[in-house]
Amino acid sequence: MTVASVRVSADDPYDVVIGHHLHDRIPALVGDGVRRAAVLHPPTMLDAAERVAHALTAAGIEPVKVDVPDGEAAKTAQVAARCWSVLGSAGFTRSDAVVGIGGGSTTDLAGFVAATWLRGVRLVTVPTTLLAMVDAAVGGKTGINTPEGKNLVGAFYEPAGVICDLDTLVSLPVPELRSGLAEVVKCGFIADPEILTLVETDPAAALDPAGPVLAELVRRAVQVKATVVSADLRESTSVGTRVGREALNYGHTLGHAIEQHEQYRWRHGEAISTGMVFVAELAHRAGLIDHQLVARHRDLLTGLGLPTTYRADAYEDLRALMAVDKKSRGATLRFVVLHGLARPAILAGPEPELLAAAYAAVSRA
Ligand SMILES: NC(=O)c1ccc[n+]([C@@H]2O[C@H](COP(=O)([O-])OP(=O)(O)OC[C@H]3O[C@@H](n4cnc5c(N)ncnc54)[C@H](O)[C@@H]3O)[C@@H](O)[C@H]2O)c1
Numbered sequence: 001m002t003v004a005s006v007r008v009s010a011d012d013p014y015d016v017v018i019g020h021h022l023h024d025r026i027p028a029l030v031g032d033g034v035r036r037a038a039v040l041h042p043p044t045m046l047d048a049a050e051r052v053a054h055a056l057t058a059a060g061i062e063p064v065k066v067d068v069p070d071g072e073a074a075k076t077a078q079v080a081a082r083c084w085s086v087l088g089s090a091g092f093t094r095s096d097a098v099v100g101i102g103g104g105s106t107t108d109l110a111g112f113v114a115a116t117w118l119r120g121v122r123l124v125t126v127p128t129t130l131l132a133m134v135d136a137a138v139g140g141k142t143g144i145n146t147p148e149g150k151n152l153v154g155a156f157y158e159p160a161g162v163i164c165d166l167d168t169l170v171s172l173p174v175p176e177l178r179s180g181l182a183e184v185v186k187c188g189f190i191a192d193p194e195i196l197t198l199v200e201t202d203p204a205a206a207l208d209p210a211g212p213v214l215a216e217l218v219r220r221a222v223q224v225k226a227t228v229v230s231a232d233l234r235e236s237t238s239v240g241t242r243v244g245r246e247a248l249n250y251g252h253t254l255g256h257a258i259e260q261h262e263q264y265r266w267r268h269g270e271a272i273s274t275g276m277v278f279v280a281e282l283a284h285r286a287g288l289i290d291h292q293l294v295a296r297h298r299d300l301l302t303g304l305g306l307p308t309t310y311r312a313d314a315y316e317d318l319r320a321l322m323a324v325d326k327k328s329r330g331a332t333l334r335f336v337v338l339h340g341l342a343r344p345a346i347l348a349g350p351e352p353e354l355l356a357a358a359y360a361a362v363s364r365a
């Protein structure tokens with residue numbers, strides 16, 4: 001049953017289908033002319049991958065299951081190379097396809113493998129975490145990490161379609177739901193304040209994987225992402241303070257630095273949560289937003305059980321890690337900030353004192 005279908009209209013339009021019992025639709029999306037499909041999945045999604053493999057077989061498509069490491073450990077050059085070897089040994093051609101079923105780590109890797117094998121084979125993403133449904137599996141950013149930083153190697157490569165089966169969220173641990181909600185809340189601050197109202201009105205309902213509130217939050221967040229990506233797929237339209245796709249990076253400059261500093265022990269959404277409060281503090285100190293909007297960030301995110309502080313002694317390390325952020329231009333750090341609710345903009349090269357003061361406001365001993 002489809003709850004909503006959201007179109008992404010960038011280079012090659014495709015739909016993000018949100019609903020229940022949707023996995024039967026995967027073979028049709030993989031495509032008629034396709035002979036074989038590699039099904040990349042983490043160990044936690046083995047059963048789901050087997051069901052998908054069964055459905056593909058029934059549709060006359062030969063499945064090749066590829067078990068990839070769980071979590072961030074999947075996003076390495078070594079794992080990508082292992083996937084290329086599997087495709088190479090199986091003789092995958094351009095009439096074959098890649099399906100990524102799992103969280104954002106799996107769909108980022110699967111997308112990168114699909115983008116790079118033979119310079120591009122068909123890709124279908126099947127996100128099974130909240131975070132991947134509302135963000136990672138949608139919009140064509142694919143990639144892996146390097147020792148120097150997060151997502152430093154990758155490609156913009158669009159899927160042929162995205163299947164968000166809400167039923168899979170029922171087995172998702174609560175901390176993973178919270179992490180996904182951080183990206184949902186991000187969409188609220190940058191574009192759709194109704195998201196914030198829904199979460200503030202009933203945070204427990206937002207965390208109920210089987211309830212209607214979460215389904216509505218998924219639809220709204222996917223719509224925000226689709227609108228932004230449709231206007232600026234390759235993140236190339238920011239000029240001066242005006243921001244394009246980079247708006248989706250709200251909270252990510254510090255967030256990615258924290259993830260790397262923690263050697264990926266923090267979940268992505270947890271790091272982004274602290275990162276959002278940090279840029280709200282930065283925008284406030286730059287005279288762009290009032291303190292009530294900063295407090296709204298803190299209250300909403302703590303209300304969801306997400307972190308909003310980080311170690312005071314890590315500041316110098318984090319500054320160095322932020323320098324490799326993709327938004328940097330030369331030595332100039334660029335941050336996505338708000339000029340008001342749902343008014344994202346770029347703040348380039350803030351004074352070191354301003355940065356340090358904003359960090360002090362989110363730091364703890
Ligand atoms: N490409 C993009 O635009 C984009 C956007 C946002 C985030 N990301 C990336 O996504 C990654 C984070 O994704 P994530 O939060 O989904 O983490 P994840 O992929 O590591 O998944 C989190 C955990 O949930 C488990 N899991 C997945 N589905 C499950 C289910 N239905 N039931 C039980 N357990 C399940 C996984 O095995 C894993 O242990 C990060 O690498 C981040 O950089 C990419």
Ligand SMILES: O=C(O)C(=O)C[C@@H](O)[C@H](O)[C@H](O)COP(=O)(O)O
Nearest residue numbers: 135139141150151245248249252326
């Ligand atoms: O889709 C985008 O664009 C985003 O920035 C979404 C982010 O939530 C996501 O974490 C993305 O992977 C970050 O991209 P990066 O370019 O900063 O690596």
Ligand SMILES: [Zn+2]
Nearest residue numbers: 135183268272
């Ligand atoms: Zn993110």
